[in-house]
Amino acid sequence: xxxxxxxxxxxxxxxxxxxxxxxxxxxxxxxxxxxxxxxxxxxxxxxxxxxxxxxxxxxxxxxxxxxxxxxxxxxxxxxxxxxxxxxxxxxxxxxxxxxxxxxxxxxxxxxxx
Amino acid sequence: xxxxxxxxxxxxxxxxxxxxxxxxxxxxxxxxxxxxxxxxxxxxxxxxxxxxxxxxxxxxxxxxxxxxxxxxxxxxxxxxxxxxxxxxxxxxxxxxxxxxxxxxxxxxxxxx
Numbered sequence: 001x002x003x004x005x006x007x008x009x010x011x012x013x014x015x016x017x018x019x020x021x022x023x024x025x026x027x028x029x030x031x032x033x034x035x036x037x038x039x040x041x042x043x044x045x046x047x048x049x050x051x052x053x054x055x056x057x058x059x060x061x062x063x064x065x066x067x068x069x070x071x072x073x074x075x076x077x078x079x080x081x082x083x084x085x086x087x088x089x090x091x092x093x094x095x096x097x098x099x100x101x102x103x104x105x106x107x108x109x110x111x112x113x
Numbered sequence: 114x115x116x117x118x119x120x121x122x123x124x125x126x127x128x129x130x131x132x133x134x135x136x137x138x139x140x141x142x143x144x145x146x147x148x149x150x151x152x153x154x155x156x157x158x159x160x161x162x163x164x165x166x167x168x169x170x171x172x173x174x175x176x177x178x179x180x181x182x183x184x185x186x187x188x189x190x191x192x193x194x195x196x197x198x199x200x201x202x203x204x205x206x207x208x209x210x211x212x213x214x215x216x217x218x219x220x221x222x223x224x225x
Contacts, residue, residue: 004156033213042117042202042215043157056211090156098210100145104156 002027004093004105012111013081019110021076023091026103031055032074033102034066035090043090049074050097078110086112116140117205119216128225132190136203136216139184143205143214146179148188151200151218160201161188193223 005024013019025032031050035043045058049068063079072093078085088109092102118137126132138146144165149157163170163177163186170177176189190197203216 035215040217042119042204042217045212045214048211050211056209058212092156100147100162100206100210100213101159102213103159104149106154106156 004091004103006089006091006105006108008108009106010109010111012113015081015083015112017081018077018079019081021078021089021091021108021110023074023076023093023105025072025074025091025093029093029095029099029103030072031094031097031099032068032072033092033094034074034076035092036060036085037088037090037107039087046076055097081112083112086110117203117214117216119203119219121219122217123220123222125222125224126193128195128223129192132188132193132197132221132223134188134190134201134203134219134221136186136188137184138186138205140205140207140214141184142208144208144210145206146177146186147204147206147213148175148177149202149204149215150197151202157202190221193221195223195225197221198223 033048034046037043047057048055052068068074088107090107092104094102147162148160151157200218206213
């Protein structure tokens with residue numbers, strides 16, 4: 001059974017640039033959620049994808065967008081990067097629309113300068 | 114909006130004793146409450162959950178208690194072990210299943 005993987009591990013970008021983060025969900029899981037974790041805080045929900053469709057969204061602006069592919073892997077795209085976007089981005093997979101037990105990847109550390 | 118609050122940033126406990134981590138919430142629209150454990154450089158790991166219709170759930174050394182009238186839950190670890198040293202996040206899932214809210218975490222130190 002393959003766990004949740006994320007790439008890249010670390011990333012440094014300049015303000016105004018665009019970034020794409022990737023996530024492979026745990027084998028058999030069809031739901032992916034993305035979280036932003038700032039230093040000293042808990043993960044904040046960005047959005048969730050279920051079977052390639054957005055299933056819900058948190059309080060993040062439209063420049064945060066995502067995709068889920070037929071194999072249930074997922075991408076998080078952030079446009080027009082701001083300094084406050086610097087954070088750990090976590091991907092979590094779960095089984096079904098109602099699955100509450102989420103399996104997290106190790107995260108991507110994004111630094112915006 | 115801090116709908117899930119963990120008011121203790123850190124907790125230090127002697128090995129073998131009980132660790133009690135606390136969490137308060139403000140919204141009645143949650144159907145499941147969860148605890149996750151996080152080690153450095155790893156993603157959070159699911160530990161234990163409790164349905165909003167229950168008041169206790171136990172799994173080995175870990176027990177979660179839910180007091181709905183007080184909007185409070187707690188995680189008890191007995192006995193505490195040095196390997197339990199980690200950051201513990203309390204989380205609550207909205208009814209409907211698409212959004213989970215996390216607290217800021219409590220760092221637990223278990224001293225040998």
